[in-house]
Amino acid sequence: FTMKDEILKRFLTAEGEPISGQVLADELNVSRTAIWKHMQTLKQEGYEFETVKKRGYKLLSVPDKVDMGQLQQFLTTERYGRQVHYYETVESTQLVAHELIRAGAPDGTVVIAEHQTAGRGRMMREWESTEGQGIWMTVIIRPDVAPHQAPQFTLVTAVAIVEAMKSSFKNFTPEIKWPNDILINGKKTTGILTEMVAEADRIQALLIGIGINVNQKIDDFPEQLQTIATSIAIEEGEPIERVHFVANVLESLEKYSDEYVKNGFGQIKQLWEQSSGTIGKRVKATTLREVVEGEAVSITESGVLEIRQANGEIKGIYSADIELLP
Numbered sequence: 001f002t003m004k005d006e007i008l009k010r011f012l013t014a015e016g017e018p019i020s021g022q023v024l025a026d027e028l029n030v031s032r033t034a035i036w037k038h039m040q041t042l043k044q045e046g047y048e049f050e051t052v053k054k055r056g057y058k059l060l061s062v063p064d065k066v067d068m069g070q071l072q073q074f075l076t077t078e079r080y081g082r083q084v085h086y087y088e089t090v091e092s093t094q095l096v097a098h099e100l101i102r103a104g105a106p107d108g109t110v111v112i113a114e115h116q117t118a119g120r121g122r123m124m125r126e127w128e129s130t131e132g133q134g135i136w137m138t139v140i141i142r143p144d145v146a147p148h149q150a151p152q153f154t155l156v157t158a159v160a161i162v163e164a165m166k167s168s169f170k171n172f173t174p175e176i177k178w179p180n181d182i183l184i185n186g187k188k189t190t191g192i193l194t195e196m197v198a199e200a201d202r203i204q205a206l207l208i209g210i211g212i213n214v215n216q217k218i219d220d221f222p223e224q225l226q227t228i229a230t231s232i233a234i235e236e237g238e239p240i241e242r243v244h245f246v247a248n249v250l251e252s253l254e255k256y257s258d259e260y261v262k263n264g265f266g267q268i269k270q271l272w273e274q275s276s277g278t279i280g281k282r283v284k285a286t287t288l289r290e291v292v293e294g295e296a297v298s299i300t301e302s303g304v305l306e307i308r309q310a311n312g313e314i315k316g317i318y319s320a321d322i323e324l325l326p
């Protein structure tokens with residue numbers, strides 16, 4: 001914690017009550033001038049204060065930034081989010097994360113940006129990352145598992161995000177669409193992109209790329225996405241404080257990826273199936289090589305989607321785009 005974070009923490013927990021500069025100076029054991037300087041910095045960052053005569057400063061509003069000082073105060077994780085690299089603008093948080101991995105970034109390091117100019121999805125597709133309205137982040141994790149287990153972390157992450165959504169919001173039910181989307185009322189609100197840096201038999205690091213539409217209104221999306229995308233705010237019916245939700249997502253992600261590494265896929269598979277909007281539906285899966293149609297019957301222990309075709313034959317799909325059929 002820096003001194004500025006300490007000061008901010010007092011205001012955030014003061015529930016709107018004024019705090020005097022003298023009290024801050026005494027409690028934090030610094031001069032009033034030092035307090036005043038930190039207050040100026042906070043104002044520059046967009047925090048608004050009112051000066052209440054003889055009683056001190058009162059916090060009026062916080063900037064809509066995924067502020068790192070605030071994030072640390074909300075987090076209850078052990079590792080995830082304890083090191084955060086925060087940017088206004090990057091090409092892609094995945095690219096930054098790759099560099100950080102080369103530089104030895106520890107397990108749980110988070111890269112987060114207000115805006116991405118070249119956010120990407122799978123197979124180099126574009127991911128629309130409007131300024132300040134979403135959660136665009138990459139979590140670097142270093143689980144002790146074999147490279148073939150990497151794809152499962154997409155499913156672990158989907159479960160983690162869905163569970164975080166369920167505990168944070170009340171007006172909608174999120175659904176997982178295999179393998180990497182979370183839908184609300186049939187529209188895409190979240191995409192997950194898992195990448196891996198590995199040696200022959202060991203994962204060095206996974207990059208869990210998470211894009212969540214949070215505060216967009218429908219016309220904030222480009223036209224081609226307006227019929228297929230949605231945001232949490234649209235579905236919940238009110239604006240969302242992003243930093244709180246980021247903390248919830250990181251907590252949930254730490255919990256479920258630790259669960260996976262320790263105890264395997266069992267509990268996560270169950271939660272995944274409970275929230276799945278894919279299992280039991282008729283689907284068309286387009287892979288790089290073929291198109292498979294039929295009923296999605298289950299996912300296997302290794303995260304493969306099993307589809308029962310019209311002739312009764314069951315086919316395992318490792319990676320594909322899924323379209324739900326009527």
Ligand code: BTX
Pocket residue numbers: 091092093094116118119120121122123125126127128129135136137138180188189190191192193209210211212213225228229230
């Ligand atoms: P995907 O390949 O499954 O989905 C990409 C497709 O989703 C696009 O082709 C487009 O049709 C649609 N799409 C694009 N942007 C949005 C959006 N904002 N909301 C809804 N639909 C959209 C999904 O890939 C994985 C996305 C991961 C994004 C994160 S953000 C942080 C990290 N950095 C980065 O560059 N990517 C990841």
